[in-house]
Amino acid sequence: MMMRTSTFRQRLVSSISALAAGLVVASTAGAAWAAEVADALDALSRDTVVSERVSLKALGITTPISLAGIDARYDVYLPIPADVPLQSPNLSLDARYLRGDGGRTTFVVYLDGSAVSARSFRSDEGNAGLDIGVDSAARPGGFVRLGLAWSSSVARELCEEARTIGDILEVSPDTYLDYSYDASAVTTISSAWTALRQDVSLLIANGTLDRRSYDTAWRLGLALERAGKRVQITKLPAVGDTIDLNGIVVPQGLRTVPAFAALVGEGRHTIASEAEIGALLLLGPPSLRPRVAVSDDALSSQIKTAIDALGSQVLQVDPEAQEGFSALIRSRGKLEADQAHEVALSHLSGRPVIVVEPDAGAAAAGLFDTLWRATAQAQRLIVNQVQPPVIGGNIVPLGDLTGAAGNIDLLDRGQWSASIDLASALADGKVPDEINLQVSAAPGATDTRPVVSVFFNDYLLGASRLDAHGQPERIKVRVPDYALLPRNVVRVDFRRQPSSNHCRETPSSFPAAVLPDSYLTLGPAPAARDFVGLLPRLSGGASLFVPEQWLSRPAETLSTIIHIADAGGVSPERARIEFAAAAVTPTEPFIAFDTAVKGSSDIVQVDGDRLILSDRGGRVFYDVAGLRDVAVVRSATGVAGSPPGLIYQSIGQQTLQVAEPFRLSRGNLAVLGPRGVLVHVDTNAPVVDKDAASPLDTIAQFKPEDLTGVARERPALFWGVLGVVVALFLIVLLRARRARRRSDQRQ
Structure with missing residues (x-):
């Protein structure tokens, strides 16, 4: 009996010892895991290097x-x-x-x-x-x-x-x-703008946007497109959304936290909790790397909910990690902009993010214009009003449109250019009407004179030989209506023949210049019968009519508004947006998105995936059903006295996603596809340009003093023709004298 009791005691002591050892091991492992979590949080908060x-x-x-x-x-x-x-x-x-x-x-x-x-x-x-x-x-x-x-x-x-x-x-x-x-070296809004990639992710809250946030989002997107960026509207992920795990790197020390552990692997993953959204925000996967954000109450609340849920999981694994987690949130998980009309620099996922309050959309778009963006030398700004100055009068110095010097070292060819944005520089529907250039060129090594050619949006409008004596010479060309676009480029091309004196000299360049007193003359826009006449009128205070239901699909519909507004030359600072539930009656130039416009013609009819196009006489010339990934946009002149505008109509159930910027350059109707315009159509009858001179007018307007220009431009031709004329005159005179002598002899 005593032996059994002794054996039982030995087994009990052995079991207790084993249990104690297990508890010690478990405690040690838990402490190690906790230490790994704290170290991983600290390392992640200090990782501010951005690779591009x-x-x-x-x-x-x-x-x-x-x-x-x-x-x-x-x-x-x-x-x-x-x-x-x-x-x-x-x-x-x-x-x-x-x-x-x-x-x-x-x-x-x-x-x-x-x-x-x-x-x-x-x-x-x-x-x-x-x-x-x-x-x-x-x-x-x-x-x-x-x-x-x-x-x-x-x-x-x-x-x-x-x-x-x-x-x-x-x-x-x-x-x-x-x-x-x-990323910590980016300390101002201006430097954060220069750090933007060409493909910019614009972050908005998930779900239905309020009107102010929607308004700010399209303005920021348009300002980015005008700066040459490609905008991708990104909504904050929600529980139930599917994401791609490829490219997500989860530190080893954080894999004991359930939210981080769920993101380990490859392929598609369905988000199961708010904590996983918080983990995504801190890790910054390729699909969630915003560089601009509309910081409304909904987005701030959604981010806070996700971060708080993640924090609860982290503290359950390591109760001592509170300080490290708070430091991580300050450096990688917070969008700070909480004052009215504020634009601020913040950081999310370790990258700089420009944060804009919903009531600062128009002013922020003006701040990011080429003229003003360098002034954003601060981390926080209150932007009450920012717009480019409107050029008054009808004279625009070309020097005001470009900061580039007009001097060129010319060997055989050189170029100078200036850009004119109708939406930001001009107003009241004015357009470039005439280009007046003052150019000069130094003499070259040969008698062959340099040639200067003037292009407007790649259309050759005029060319002339220069005297090249180092003095100003004037060139004047008219800008035709067909050459106008929302953003225009004047290009001056110099060419001269290089000479090396039969290899005895090395060809060298000579200076040429476009002088600062060159200017544009403005005139009224052409009649708004097509895109060319309509687009200049949209550059002022245009109205954008958007269906109410588009607020519930911002990720799809905002890109449509941005691309159509960009093609139409709409000003992101001056335009207004209205959300419509029924047909509208515009009072100023407009763009209507899937919204009926009272008084507009019915040359375009859409019935589901069926598109019917007809001319002004009602004759149908296109009737096709089953269309996908297309939309149609047309100019609308409306009834007498109503303002002109653009009408955009979706075809089918899905809103067209246009991937690239495009131009509305001719005609009054365009069918769009994912890469822009598929076809331009002009349903109007041809209109004769009354200002165009006929050949008979040119002959009637010829003046004797015009011969001076011929003598200067083509001296050999001038003297040759003059010699022939004099010789013919002498021959006629001699024959007349001979005829007179014969007549006298007969008498």
Whole structure:
């Protein structure tokens, strides 16, 4: 009996010892897990490095850059954060060459004006790519300037004829710049703007947006598009949404927290809790990296709910992690903008985010205009009113439209350009009517005079030979209606024949300039019978009519408004938005989105996925059903006295998602697809331009003093024709004298 009792006691003591050891091990493991959580939170809060890649394709260069000739050059400005040092910047240049004509070829690469690579090629074709490090110094301008120079020539007696067409260098759009930077070094709204990628995610709350937030979102999106960005509307994820786990990196120390553990893996995942949304906000997956946000009450509440839910899970795993979690939220999980009319710099997912209050949309859009954005040298601003100044009168100096100097070193060709945005610079429906240029050029090495050509939106409007004596010379051209667009570019192209005196001299450049007293003359917009006449009228105080139900689908419908407003030249600062539940009666130029307009013609009829188009006489010329991924937009002149506008109509159940910006350049009707305009149609009868001069008018208006211009422009032709005329006159005179003598002899 005593032996059994002793054995029982030994077993009991052994069991208690094992249990105690297990508890110690479990306690030690729990402490280790807790320590790992705290360390991971601390490491994540200190991780402020942002890595970016900017490619030529992202900048809109979708075809290879082709260089050929004696001296071909091309500059590309790669955007980076302004005044922020870079970390490990590297340029990967993807290029190839063809050497069909032989001779000497040289390829030089410049970075910020300094040559970093120079090579000569001897094979018939080959790879010209390279990887090269870039200086990490901060750049106030916010750009790395990539310069490409290609020279190809063959040995000939006349150096100026040593041009080749078979020696070509092509730089691929896949060329890119990789770099990283410390997000904490971005300290102002202005520098945060320069840190924006070409593809910008604009964050809004999930669910139905209120009217102010919707209004602010489309204005910010339009301002971004006008700045050359591509806007993606991103709504905050909600429980039940499906996300892609690819690209999400969860630190090992946080995988004991259920919300973080749920995001480990690949493929699709359905969000199961608010805590998982909080984890997504802190980790910053590729699908949730906003750079601009509309900070309304709904978004702030949704973010707070998600972060609080995540915090509860973290504290359950490690009650001592409160301080580390709070530090993490301050650096990576908070959008701070809580004052009226406020624009602020904040950080989410370790990246800088520009946060805009819902009542600051119009002023914020004005602040981000090219003219004013450099003034945002603060972390918080109260923007009550920001608009570009409206140019008064009918004279616009070209120097006011561009900050670029007009001086050009001209070897054989040089260009100068200026941009005119009707929405920001002009008002009252005025458009460019006439271009008055003052140019000058220095004498060259030969008597061949340089030629200057004037382009407006790539239309050649006029050209002239210059005297090239270093004095101002005036060129005046008229701007036709068909050349007008919401954003216009005046381009002045100089060309001169280089000379080397039969290889005894090296061809050198000579200066030319577009002088500051060059100007545009404005005139009234053409009649609003088509897109050309309508778009200038939308650049002022236009009205946007949007269906009420679009508020419940902001992620789909906002992009439609942004792209149509961009194509229409609408001003994000001056336009007004109205939410309509029935047909509307506009009182000013307008754009109506899936909204009936009283008094408009019915040349477009939509019935589900069926589209019917007819002319003004009611004759149907297009009737097709079963359409997908298309929409139609048309100009509307309405009844007599009503304002003109654009009417956009969706076809089918889904709202068309346009991926790229487009132009409404001709006609009065356009069918749209995912990549922009599929077809332009003009249902109006042709209209004769009464201002256009006929050939008979030209003959009737000829004046003798016009011969002076002929003598100056073509002296050889002038004197040759004059000599022929004098010779004919003398021949006629001699024959008349002979005839008179014969008559006298007969008498």
